[in-house]
Amino acid sequence: MKKFFGEFKKFITRGNVLDMAVGVIVGGAFTGIVNGLSNFILKPIINWILALILGEKGLSGAITFLSKAEKDGVVDLANSIYIDWGAFISAIINFFIIAFVLFAIVKTMNKIKEGNEKLNAEIKKDKLTKEQKKELKLAGVNRKDKQAVKEYFDRQAQVKAEAEAEAKRIADEKALADRLANPTTEDLLKQIKELLEKKV
Numbered sequence: 001m002k003k004f005f006g007e008f009k010k011f012i013t014r015g016n017v018l019d020m021a022v023g024v025i026v027g028g029a030f031t032g033i034v035n036g037l038s039n040f041i042l043k044p045i046i047n048w049i050l051a052l053i054l055g056e057k058g059l060s061g062a063i064t065f066l067s068k069a070e071k072d073g074v075v076d077l078a079n080s081i082y083i084d085w086g087a088f089i090s091a092i093i094n095f096f097i098i099a100f101v102l103f104a105i106v107k108t109m110n111k112i113k114e115g116n117e118k119l120n121a122e123i124k125k126d127k128l129t130k131e132q133k134k135e136l137k138l139a140g141v142n143r144k145d146k147q148a149v150k151e152y153f154d155r156q157a158q159v160k161a162e163a164e165a166e167a168k169r170i171a172d173e174k175a176l177a178d179r180l181a182n183p184t185t186e187d188l189l190k191q192i193k194e195l196l197e198k199k200v
Contacts, residue, residue, distance in 0.1 A: 034101070038094045046089070062086045 050062070062085035069079035128136070128143065132153075136143055141152045179187065 030098075030101070034094055034097050037097060038090055042093055042097075043086075043090055046093075062089070 064083040064085065065075075065080060066083065067081040069076045071079075128149075133143065136149065136152065139152060141148050143149060183191070
């Protein structure tokens with residue numbers, strides 16, 4: 001039993017579970033805001049525009065009856081079968097509002113994350129590793145003197161580049177010597193061709 005509660009505590013205190021809980025709570029509150037925006041601001045504006053164009057009640061009058069029940073000459077919606085186009089259009093409006101706001105939030109969060117990654121990369125770029133600190137200490141370079149540190153690492157990079165270039169030159173020479181010592185069929189054919197061209 002103790003193990004079970006220990007695992008439950010570990011699960012509950014994980015960051016992603018808490019983030020999910022916050023997301024659900026904020027999402028619930030956000031749904032209320034979206035419904036308010038849709039029902040009390042956008043829907044009346046759309047109703048007004050449709051009323052001007054169609055001369056009817058707008059979205060609230062956008063109903064198609066499949067089976068109409070009347071009571072005392074008045075349509076009884078509770079007992080009628082109908083398609084409520086207004087509710088459907090409101091749901092579409094809600095979807096687009098939520099999708100747009102979520103897009104804006106995700107885009108903002110991605111920009112913040114990207115900015116943090118760039119900042120961390122800049123900080124790490126200027127920060128010396130343990131190996132670099134040891135290397136500077138052995139070379140007798142003061143770590144606080146930024147110019148001296150930069151010059152030291154520039155020299156080291158230049159020496160490394162020269163060593164790599166020299167190693168490549170030696171490897172190329174060795175490969176050429178190996179090829180001359182053990183010519184391929186293609187090399188032999190080229191030599192024969194050159195000899196024939198000289199004779200002609």
